[in-house]
Amino acid sequence: MDRTVRISEEMRKEISAIIQGELKDPRLSRLISVTNVNVTKDLRYAKVFVSIMGSDEEKKNALDGLKSAAGFIRREVGHRIQLRYTPEIQFELDNSIEHGAYISKLINDAVKHDDKRD
Numbered sequence: 001m002d003r004t005v006r007i008s009e010e011m012r013k014e015i016s017a018i019i020q021g022e023l024k025d026p027r028l029s030r031l032i033s034v035t036n037v038n039v040t041k042d043l044r045y046a047k048v049f050v051s052i053m054g055s056d057e058e059k060k061n062a063l064d065g066l067k068s069a070a071g072f073i074r075r076e077v078g079h080r081i082q083l084r085y086t087p088e089i090q091f092e093l094d095n096s097i098e099h100g101a102y103i104s105k106l107i108n109d110a111v112k113h114d115d116k117r118d
Helices: 003-021 056-068 070-080 095-116
Strands: 032-039 045-052 088-093
Touching: 003 032, 003 070, 032 056, 032 088, 032 095, 045 056, 045 095, 056 070, 070 088
Parallel strands: 045 088
Antiparallel strands: 032 045
């Protein structure tokens, strides 16, 4: 396995634990999942994809909360993972889980509608 892939996976676990257990920001809901982390080859940047359940306003607030905590999260990750240089963290919204739930709902609705016609 590639070194950056291993570091990305380790960072995903640690960032998820930090968000769930250590951040006290009221903007952050409990329904935040870290879906993926992409670390650049030079280990300078880590793009952290998060899935946030809630309204658009709640998502925006939670993303703002994560961005304001990025320095703290980076420092914590640096303590937990022994790296010479801890990547700068950038948060991105990942709508794939929500999109998948929406597609599932459409399929279920179509099946129910089809069952009624029989």
